[in-house]
Ligand SMILES: Cc1cc2nc3c(=O)[nH]c(=O)nc-3n(C[C@H](O)[C@H](O)[C@H](O)COP(=O)(O)OP(=O)(O)OC[C@H]3O[C@@H](n4cnc5c(N)ncnc54)[C@H](O)[C@@H]3O)c2cc1C
Ligand code: SF4
Ligand code: SF4
């Protein structure tokens with residue numbers, strides 16, 4: 004039995020996992036990262052558009068601060084987010100950008116003086132301030148009041164991953180590349196690591212750790228059409244679910260991005276619209292202002308995606324041999340802008356569509372894009388039910404996105420959560436009561452169980468075809484658990500997915516080659532993915548309201564009376580065909596921003612009985628305080644939830660700090676007083 | 679339906695066939711043949727061989743689509759690496775008709791109807807078309823200390839970030855676009871002969887940090903790292919690397935520049 008010991012086992016080498024490991028290592032704990040692929044090939048790489056942080060350097064971002072970012076994020080989430088976590092996030096995001104700047108990310112910078120931008124289809128000249136020259140620039144993104152999205156041309160995720168990956172190498176953090184966690188090792192409500200498969204040799208081994216973190220990214224491949232990489236199969240979600248102890252939160256909250264290229268689903272960034280690109284129909288008509296007069300193309304993603312599908316359903320889609328689509332027109336941005344600021348978009352259009360976006364329009368249609376749901380955690384990143392299990396990034400339901408995440412808030416979340424949760428992981432490892440004492444028999448039991456499952460697939464004589472089952476699952480999810488959802492479709496989906504799950508228990512292989520055996524990989528992953536697909540579909544069926552990206556045609560209103568709560572799914576027994584669903588209410592009486600209208604999309608919701616009273620309370624508190632920090636603290640204190648070193652305020656051009664004392668520690672000077 | 683023939687591995691890889699045919703040589707609906715190098719080091723008795731798969735050219739078919747179709751309908755054992763399938767992550771580099779390139783963004787109509795696929799040379803073979811570029815890249819990064827060496831005194835992340843000229847940020851981004859795909863290394867004569875040669879990718883990384891004012895290392899420090907035969911002095915400047923880089927890194931100018939700088943150091 005091969006056992007590897009470490010302090011912190013990080014499952015996933017994307018931005019979240021890398022940053023979390025660095026935090027733990029800096030605090031003196033050994034961290035070891037597992038990754039299906041070399042970490043710099045993780046899907047964080049594909050983030051093109053940028054990272055939200057309220058620096059407010061560009062003129063169109065002037066006046067931005069944590070408060071504005073907070074409100075945008077909560078509205079975007081359709082009040083599904085945990086507002087305390089959102090506060091932790093918005094305060095840390097500017098620090099994260101600045102840390103990344105110090106680590107080498109070549110952020111695009113502000114140039115003083117006049118420049119021409121496209122706003123609402125018009126060329127407009129704006130003037131950047133002298134004092135902003137050389138600071139990190141921001142661009143416009145959907146669902147935000149201010150230009151807040153920091154970017155590196157259109158390869159932001161690439162540049163971030165490069166820098167954070169380099170820092171992990173500098174910190175000598177080992178990455179076991181081409182390995183896959185197949186199961187969590189746990190006993191008596193405590194997680195002890197994972198059973199891991201080597202994807203070169205096919206061998207299993209056990210990794211035992213004080214703290215285990217799931218940072219495995221999204222689960223887009225549950226769907227046929229997705230912007231996600233082929234490795235985004237949600238295996239991290241699934242192994243947490245399979246413990247029967249840890250819960251997955253809000254798995255029915257799935258985001259569809261308006262502009263996947265048609266039909267391949269490869270993403271072209273929201274920056275296209277942020278920078279002034281327009282959506283047009285079969286008649287060349289710009290239709291978004293008809294639906295969303297205020298935010299137009301830049302309403303939040305769930306709204307834009309629905310409007311596009313609605314417009315296609317009205318017969319206004321562009322017909323092609325692969326089906327119908329919409330046009331994305333960025334020609335008005337001009338060649339220089341496209342070749343410099345949207346270069347990745349240019350390359351994708353060129354290589355995959357044979358289209359020159361400088362001259363031609365791009366065929367697009369909404370595609371699955373982001374998994375809001377994930378491993379439910381406390382604000383510290385730890386599972387409330389499985390001690391020693393942490394999660395961060397897209398795999399987690401920390402829950403700052405609720406039912407819809409804003410563009411640019413996700414890569415920001417990965418590094419911010421890595422910074423915060425990494426500190427709490429280190430705190431956890433610091434405490435001697437968390438030292439690992441697990442009988443080897445337990446470890447052996449898990450290892451043997453997983454080996455037996457693989458052996459059954461290879462030698463069990465099953466006859467079902469994994470690839471076919473998976474393809475059917477993806478089809479069902481895309482057709483019936485997609486952008487528009489109906490009770491009847493969802494029932495059918497749940498029903499058929501259950502049958503597929505049962506069938507997947509008799510998958511057989513055609514080949515028995517030693518080594519990684521790609522057919523075996525598809526087989527065991529498909530079994531896990533079906534459980535996740537069921538969690539999404541069943542959660543969607545049960546939630547009889549519309550909120551954020553979850554849109555029920557038969558229940559089009561947001562219903563705060565019954566549904567202002569988070570879905571928690573657990574999978575109790577291996578033989579079950581459905582998860583157990585539980586709900587965690589959100590407390591309106593503690594919200595800084597009580598539920599209301601988002602400012603875009605349908606103005607149609609049923610108020611929670613506590614909303615009016617809380618709103619009155621909030622209004623009264625706001626009257627009383629001039630200072631925005633005091634006001635915030637009176638509304639919803641949260642600083643105590645942040646690690647001490649991340650509690651400081653953020654300096655801005657318009658909120659300058661006094662000059663630093665030569666030997667002083669400015670951080671402590673501006674730290675929050677303890678509550 | 680499935681024609682799977684075993685042919686002898688060619689002793690030399692054929693020249694790029696139809697790389698120039700941008701607008702497409704192979705018509706939709708016609709047959710294409712993928713000749714793939716097969717070898718599974720994990721399987722006792724496995725020997726390298728070529729295997730041919732025939733399939734139908736479909737509209738917009740890439741090698742990503744073609745290889746997955748082969749795996750799903752003809753041969754579940756075929757190994758290859760795709761992650762982003764969008765030309766972004768650098769996972770899928772392989773020899774396509776003798777030329778290293780990103781398979782996911784290669785349209786079969788441009789390189790067919792006969793397409794020969796082989797794993798990248800130089801790198802450790804995992805199986806079939808899959809090689810361990812990750813291990814090579816990490817090793818090279820460690821040897822070259824290819825990370826930003828900033829101020830020892832950490833910056834206060836609560837305060838305004840350090841300023842940088844917008845043009846410089848753009849230049850840095852230009853050199854930062856490397857996706858560690860390994861194409862430059864696979865095309866490089868020196869890398870094939872010298873196992874520790876840092877390749878164009880290594881030199882480009884050093885050039886990138888050298889250009890970055892946030893990195894506090896001096897030319898003497900860089901000389902220590904690349905002023906050797908495994909670095910700039912091993913490079914023959916034939917620039918095969920420059921021609922194959924899928925991200926169009928300015929390898930030619932960077933290598934020449936670095937050589938000049940380091941040669942100057944050597945004489946000093
Ligand atoms: C095309 C695209 C563009 C995007 N653009 C933006 C943008 O502009 N702005 C923004 O904010 N967000 C964007 N996003 C979202 C954002 O990129 C992701 O949500 C985020 O990068 C996820 O990071 P992560 O660290 O959580 O996971 P990932 O980067 O996906 O990393 C997951 C890691 O887990 C590993 N792993 C998975 N399963 C296992 C297992 N079982 N065992 C071992 N290792 C495992 C993988 O190897 C990988 O290293 C975009 C997403 C897509 C798909
Ligand atoms: S120029 Fe140098 S690095 Fe590039 S291929 Fe030739 S020897 Fe290799
Ligand atoms: S320099 Fe170019 S060819 Fe070489 S690894 Fe980087 S991206 Fe690939």
Ligand code: FES
Nearest residue numbers: 761763767768782
């Ligand atoms: S799969 Fe990512 S570059 Fe080809």
